[in-house]
Amino acid sequence: MYTTLLALHSLTRWLVLSSLIFAIVLAYRGWLLHKPYLRFDNAVRHITATIAHIQLVLGIWLYIISPIAGYFLHHFSVAVHERAVRFFGMEHVTMMLIGITVITIGSARAKRKTTDVERFKTMAIWFTIALLIILSSIPWSFSPLISRPNFRPF
Template identity: 50%
Template sequence: MYAFLLTLHSLLRWLVVLSLSYAVFIGFRGWYTGRVFARRDNFIRHTTATLAHTQLTVGYLLYFNSPVVTYFRSQFSEARKQPDLLFFGLIHIALMTLAVVLITIGSSAAKRQVTDTARFRTLAIWMGIGFLILFAAIPWPFSPLAQRPLLRSF
């Protein structure tokens, strides 16, 4: 079960990164060009937030079943001195939760805006900040905090 969740989490990462990148792009494009907030834009807003929530749920399942996190919690004073354990035991989960909260706020606030420009601006700003935090908290192969492959498999 753990291996399946890890693979699913790795695959969903790409869907979240791609959909969030596109949502931020359409937000800025619509904001600066004065476009109409169409059904397609609303679909992208909603789909991006849903994918982020799904990824966070899978991430929580992994977090509470991970041997790395279990060791981190049981041996906190020693584990916090190791960057890899500190990243997965504390930093990753906190920043990802914050990123999804910001994405959710942005999605909800954009839906409630009166003008199309305000919808796009809200989408661009909130999801853009969420994207920056999310991108920083992903364990990329080039990350100084913790490295993982670009795609994990069973």
């Protein structure tokens, strides 16, 4: 079950990133070109936040059953000094929680704005901040700090 969940979490990462980038492009376009905020824009905002929340649930579930996280939690004083264990036991989960919280706040604030420009601006700013946080904490295959495959087989 762990390997299947890990592969699913890895695959869902690409859905989160693509929906977030699409929402950001849409938001900047609407904000800077003073476009009307349509039902489609609202749907993109909502779907992006929903995909991020699905990834959050998968991540929490994975954290609960992860042997790396288990080792980190039960051997904290030693594990905190091991780069890979600390990354998955503390850094990755913390930054991703912050990133998804930023998406949630941005989505909720954009939904409550009264003008189209304010909605787009709010989405653009909050979603961009979330994207930067998320990108900084993904274990990319090219990362010199912590490296994992970009795609995991099921």
